[in-house]
Amino acid sequence: MQPVHPPLGEVYDLAVIGGGINGVGIAADAAGRGLRVLLCEQDDLAAHTSSASSKLIHGGLRYLEHYQFRLVREALGEREVLLGKAPHLVRPLRFILPHRAHLRPAWLIRAGLFLYDHLGPRQHLAASRYLRLAADSPLQADIRQAFEYADCWVDDARLVVANAQAARERGAHVHCRTRCIGARRSKGLWHLQLERRDGSRLSLRARALVNAAGPWAAQLLQLFKQPDGRALRLVQGSHIVLPRLYPGEHAYILQNEDGRIVFVLPFQEHFSLVGTTDREYQGDPAQVRISDVEIDYLLAVLNRHFRQPVSRAQIVHSFSGVRPLYDDHSASPSAVSRDYTLALAGNPGEAPLLSVFGGKLTTYRRLAEAALQLLAPSLPQMGPAWTANAALPGGEQWPGHATLVEQLRRRFVWLPASLAQRWTDSYGVRVWRLLQGIHDSQALGRHFGAGLYQREVDYLCDEEWAQQAEDILWRRSKLGLLLSASEQAALRDYLAQRQASRTRLSTVLD
Ligand SMILES: Cc1cc2nc3c(=O)[nH]c(=O)nc-3n(C[C@H](O)[C@H](O)[C@H](O)COP(=O)(O)OP(=O)(O)OC[C@H]3O[C@@H](n4cnc5c(N)ncnc54)[C@H](O)[C@@H]3O)c2cc1C
Structure with missing residues (x-):
């Protein structure tokens, strides 16, 4: 087995498994604090959940109904931070929330939007407001009232790549198409085995290990013979892509009769992106595909709102992802918290293992800071937090x-x-x-x-x-x-x- 040599010494400070947003975010933050970092990703960067999202940097208006105030406050603040860090990849987006009296009452929406406007810092994004829809609105004739608020859109996969670049530019080694096939503790270090696509193997040692394997996080703990500790709940979400449904650069957030919401987002100039669904998922995360039931669900929501009927034949593309959520035993998949949980394992003197459960694209940077804070006692040489004001590659000295x-x-x-x-x-x-x-x-x-x-x-x-x-x-x-x-x-x-x-x-x- 060929050993991987870290750049400055014989042992990596931190090995990160998983090249989704959480893995690359932690790797970039750690490398910028002076740690010697290696990241391995079994497929491509962002190959799984982190390229299958709704692509929003948002506080999550819906989470207010579930009293997730901590998450919403943190996420609202990150909108402004990420607009500054990656202005080419993140941009403000206006959302129109049509109002139908038999769904959520107007006073409840007004109260929710008031909280949304005031719960977190807001410098660049406009406040919410009430709207009367014009006669030429693409929505059905009975929908005349709406509310408008602002969140942000992001290119999810490119945000992952930008963080991987940031990690590499600060000295991290990033290995794609390289799977971690085993890890064990010995003499205060982690000993890892990695396997490349061509079957060649690498071994390395690290002082600390991060399991950011997303939907595979629990499987990885089993592979490492670590107690599962916290259960992972896999929740599938799917999107469809249609030729553009309406002119204009705003999005719609549609309320469905089941209490869920569906986004309709302008996508790649000529298209509209519609999603998402929420359903329990038990299969292989790499094989997740949209089902007929999900397609019917999304089309039905569209057809209840838009004048112009939309049919299955118009769908040009679809994609599905699996949310790796921390199981809080909520009754329905849409009620499971989207907040993150970090589990640190290791007795004193043992090399630590930190596992990531849950989270959102929006909060990846704060998640990385929290992860490094937990690892700090084992890696006392690490520098202070630095990512809040540092531009990601491409966003430096941004001219507009x-x-x-x-x-x-x-x-x-x-x-x-x-x-x-x-x-x-x-x-x-x-x-x-x-x-x-x-x-x-x-x-x-x-x-x-x-x-x-x-x-x-x-x-x-x-x-x-x-x-x-x-x-x-x-x-x-x-x-x-x-x-x-x-x-x-x-x-x-x-x-x-x-x-x-x-x-x-x-x-x-x-
Ligand atoms: C439908 C849907 C919509 C969403 N919409 C939004 C949204 O609009 N806004 C928002 O903020 N968040 C959204 N999210 C949530 C967000 O996408 C996820 O929280 C985030 O992408 C999870 O990232 P991750 O790094 O934990 O997982 P992943 O992106 O899945 O990354 C984990 C990586 O680990 C790798 N891996 C696994 N095992 C190994 C191994 N043994 N060796 C090496 N590599 C391994 C995998 O290949 C994978 O690439 C959405 C999620 C879904 C599913």
């Missing part, structure tokens, strides 16, 4: 979206406006790095379709751990919605050839 697009188009006059816009949204100021050494459109290389050029593909492989077509089409971008099957096949071939030539080169160099 419009200014950055304008600067790009002035410097690269041949660059189509749509591409400048998409790259600005995706890469922020790192777009200058993407375009380094490029002087004309020819130098962008082969065009795979929908504005995806070889240059961007190579950048994603070299800088952002992309290896397979899905990593690019559905996580680093959402261009899978636009590329035809043959264009996607051409991308697959290109990546296979690229990989083969790299393997040949490394064999020659060996």
Whole structure:
């Protein structure tokens, strides 16, 4: 077995299992505090729950009904923090909440929105207000009253990649497609075994271990022969993507008769994203798929609200994820708390194991701070918290979206406006790095379709751990919605050839 060597000494301070938002958030925070960090992810970064979310950075209006004031306050505050840290990936979004008297009464909604406006800090986001809907509203004619409030939208998978980059830039080793297959304590350290996709194995030692395996967190504890301690409740949530249902950049939050809510969000310029569902899940988290019942549920909610009927035939894409929630024994899956629980295991003198249960994209940074605070007694050399005001890669010295697009188009006059816009949204100021050494459109290389050029593909492989077509089409971008099957096949071939030539080169160099 080939040992992995940490950069400065013989032992990592912290090994993190899981490259979802919580794993990369903890790895970035720890690396920035001067710890020697390794992160392993069995698939791609954000391959599972962290790319299957509703993509909201939100306080969670609905959680007020469940008296989750701590979570809502923390999450409301994080909206402002994340807007500052990653302004290219996080942006304000206006929500319209149609009011139908037989559902929640108006006074209850007003009271909830008042709390939402005042429970946490709010500098950039507008306060809520009452609305009378215009006659040309896309909603059904009987829906004339509504409320409006603000939250934020985020590119979930890119937020994960940005945190992994932040971790790497502070010295962390990030290994994708590398599964942790075993870990045991010995002489005050964790001894880990990792396995790569090609079957090769690595071993390493670490002073502390973080289990951020999301829906696999409980399985990992069993594998390590650790007491399960806290039970995990897996709750499936699914979304459908439809051609854009209405003009405008606002979202709708629709109340359903069962007390649940469904979001309708503007998505990738031409589409609407509709979700989510909440159902118990017992299967393999890697195999989760939307069911017919969920599709019918989402379509029924849409058709109860929108004038223009929507049918199954219009669905262009769907995705499902599994929420790895801490089981608080709530009766229904939608009532289970979305707050996080951190479980620290290890007797005095033993290497600690910290497991993450639950959480939201929105609160990942606070979760990471709380995790490191718990680990601090075992890693006393760690520095203080630092992430609140530090920009994520791409968000440094942010000039503003419009200014950055304008600067790009002035410097690269041949660059189509749509591409400048998409790259600005995706890469922020790192777009200058993407375009380094490029002087004309020819130098962008082969065009795979929908504005995806070889240059961007190579950048994603070299800088952002992309290896397979899905990593690019559905996580680093959402261009899978636009590329035809043959264009996607051409991308697959290109990546296979690229990989083969790299393997040949490394064999020659060996
Ligand atoms: C439908 C839905 C909608 C949501 N909407 C929102 C929202 O709008 N806003 C919000 O804030 N939150 C939302 N969430 C919650 C949020 O997405 C999750 O809390 C978050 O993504 C969980 O991240 P994670 O890192 O814990 O898990 P994951 O993203 O699942 O990451 C865990 C990783 O661990 C890896 N792993 C597992 N075992 C091993 C191993 N042995 N070795 C190496 N790697 C391993 C997995 O491959 C996986 O990538 C939503 C969740 C769902 C399901």
